[in-house]
Amino acid sequence: MSTGAVLFYVFAGMTILASLGMVLNVRNTVASAMSLVVAMISLGAIYVLLDAYLVAAIQIMVYAGAIVVLFLFVVMLLNLRTDVFPVARSRLPKLLGIAASGWGLFVFLRLLRGTLPAISPAPEGFGGFRELGRALFTRYVLPFEATSFLLLAAIVGAVILAKRRID
Amino acid sequence: MPDLGVILKLLFMVVVVMAALLPVITWVERKQSAVMQDRIGANRADIMGIRVLGLLHPLADVLKLFGKEDVVPLGANRFMHLLAPVIALIPGIITLAVVPFAGVYDFGGGPASMVAADVDWGMLYVFAVGSIATYGTVIAGWSSNSNWGLLGSLRGSAQMISYEVTMGLSLVGLFMCFNSLKLQEIAQAQDTTFRVFGFLEALGFVHALPRWLSFVKLPMWGILLQPLGFILFLTCIMAENKRPPFDVPEGESEIIAGYHMEYSGMRFGLFYTAEFLEVPVIGMIVATLFLGGWTIPWLSTHQIIGGLTGVLGVGAATGLCLILHVLSFFLKVIIMIWLQMQIRWTLPRFRYDQVMDLCWKIMLPLSLANVFVTGLVILAIQRLYR
Numbered sequence: 420m421s422t423g424a425v426l427f428y429v430f431a432g433m434t435i436l437a438s439l440g441m442v443l444n445v446r447n448t449v450a451s452a453m454s455l456v457v458a459m460i461s462l463g464a465i466y467v468l469l470d471a472y473l474v475a476a477i478q479i480m481v482y483a484g485a486i487v488v489l490f491l492f493v494v495m496l497l498n499l500r501t502d503v504f505p506v507a508r509s510r511l512p513k514l515l516g517i518a519a520s521g522w523g524l525f526v527f528l529r530l531l532r533g534t535l536p537a538i539s540p541a542p543e544g545f546g547g548f549r550e551l552g553r554a555l556f557t558r559y560v561l562p563f564e565a566t567s568f569l570l571l572a573a574i575v576g577a578v579i580l581a582k583r584r585i586d
Numbered sequence: 587m588p589d590l591g592v593i594l595k596l597l598f599m600v601v602v603v604m605a606a607l608l609p610v611i612t613w614v615e616r617k618q619s620a621v622m623q624d625r626i627g628a629n630r631a632d633i634m635g636i637r638v639l640g641l642l643h644p645l646a647d648v649l650k651l652f653g654k655e656d657v658v659p660l661g662a663n664r665f666m667h668l669l670a671p672v673i674a675l676i677p678g679i680i681t682l683a684v685v686p687f688a689g690v691y692d693f694g695g696g697p698a699s700m701v702a703a704d705v706d707w708g709m710l711y712v713f714a715v716g717s718i719a720t721y722g723t724v725i726a727g728w729s730s731n732s733n734w735g736l737l738g739s740l741r742g743s744a745q746m747i748s749y750e751v752t753m754g755l756s757l758v759g760l761f762m763c764f765n766s767l768k769l770q771e772i773a774q775a776q777d778t779t780f781r782v783f784g785f786l787e788a789l790g791f792v793h794a795l796p797r798w799l800s801f802v803k804l805p806m807w808g809i810l811l812q813p814l815g816f817i818l819f820l821t822c823i824m825a826e827n828k829r830p831p832f833d834v835p836e837g838e839s840e841i842i843a844g845y846h847m848e849y850s851g852m853r854f855g856l857f858y859t860a861e862f863l864e865v866p867v868i869g870m871i872v873a874t875l876f877l878g879g880w881t882i883p884w885l886s887t888h889q890i891i892g893g894l895t896g897v898l899g900v901g902a903a904t905g906l907c908l909i910l911h912v913l914s915f916f917l918k919v920i921i922m923i924w925l926q927m928q929i930r931w932t933l934p935r936f937r938y939d940q941v942m943d944l945c946w947k948i949m950l951p952l953s954l955a956n957v958f959v960t961g962l963v964i965l966a967i968q969r970l971y972r
Contacts, residue, residue, distance in 0.1 A: 447663070449663075449666070449725075449728055449729075450663070450666070453666070453721075453725070456721065460718070463714070472705070472706065472707040472710070473707065473710065475714075476707055476710035476711060476713065476714045477710075479714040479715075479717065479718065480710075480713055480714045480717045480750075483717070483718060484714065484716075484717020484718060484720065484747075484750070485717065485747055485750070488720050488721075488724065488743050488747055489747075491724055491728075491743070492740065492743055492744070495724075495728055495736060495739070495740060496740070547706055547707070548706075548707060548710070548767060
């Protein structure tokens, strides 16, 4: 096995273990959030193995470095550390979850039996910030700008909501 | 598998920082505080009466810290409590992998770049690693089961996330100037000079000007192209390090020692080490981005090697050039460490709301303006020279 393959299995295993740790660890919310961080970072490592460097950096910067910190922030402020979450009354989420994972498993097994289509090699500069930036500012400039307006609206909304509580 | 060269380069950086710079920095810190407070400073630690200017104090520190009891407070999350200092220490060390300590040389076996991981997305890596640093602070305060610790880590995480945003934006102008995110390429781009009044020629003033003006050359350093970017970035990265004047997560007078209040012995020592370790790492990154990295002002690599080849031969000239560049790099790093020490012992701690206002209301708009103005200037230059 090549180094890349070994690293892939290591990080894939870490991702799965950390994800399980996040879902199953209902007693300790902060530990659960930390498992999510480990899952995010190992996902970032897998992106690096796939040559998607920019996505890897953003994965770690935004998801592991900012969003989960905000999760932790909220968890620590609410002081949920000793709380045990109440058992959900409704069975619907559980049933839906089981159905979704069953469907995922079914698709996966079917893919395993068939032969995978040959993958063409990545073009030069694939996954780099130059290629991505060029694509964002030329071909996808409209969705890019639309997203920025969406974010601006979200920021204004957050400011207004926070201000109302102080006034 | 990584080859021997990569491991050697990484080892060089880690050994220089951990074994040579780190103990000296704790000594510099003490001496600097002594100078600012009109004292003599650390000079008592001795081995058989030999004191060497107090340079033995770091040794005494480590011995003392190892000798102390390692207390885990009652009700703390033991695993997380023991893990947090290690998490705090890691980002500073792994950042060293992408910092070039010398240029690219050809010893006959193709170009060899003097950086452990010469990746295209070097600065993105630095940002990503820096964003992980928040967790050491957050976990330390939370896992201690202490209200002061929790307050400290809440302050710390808010401060670090806020300054990360401005830190990224303050460098966009620099990336536009050098057209790269790779630290080695940024350093190489600074290995040249620019004519300060060159733009006047392009505007058509050639005959009206004295001739000597066109010989006024400055090294093409980031600090000269992006002076505002330099100030903004230095402020942000010092705030990320949480040392005074940005030490509100520790704030002794308000929350005792903040996030690492419940730590004792060498585990406290690890937080202390992490902060001190980041001082030379910050110095290295700032020196590479803004002070030309390993370059020697007014003397490009070609000139040095070309000038020395006639005397020494190609191999020795290249080797000597490498040594000169390494010395130049660490000289700049030491200047940056000195600057950080000056700032640390000159300014008192800001209030928490002042730290946040500075970030969101002053530095963020300024960094956006910097991006805008840099874009305009680059467009104008492209028009002039087309």
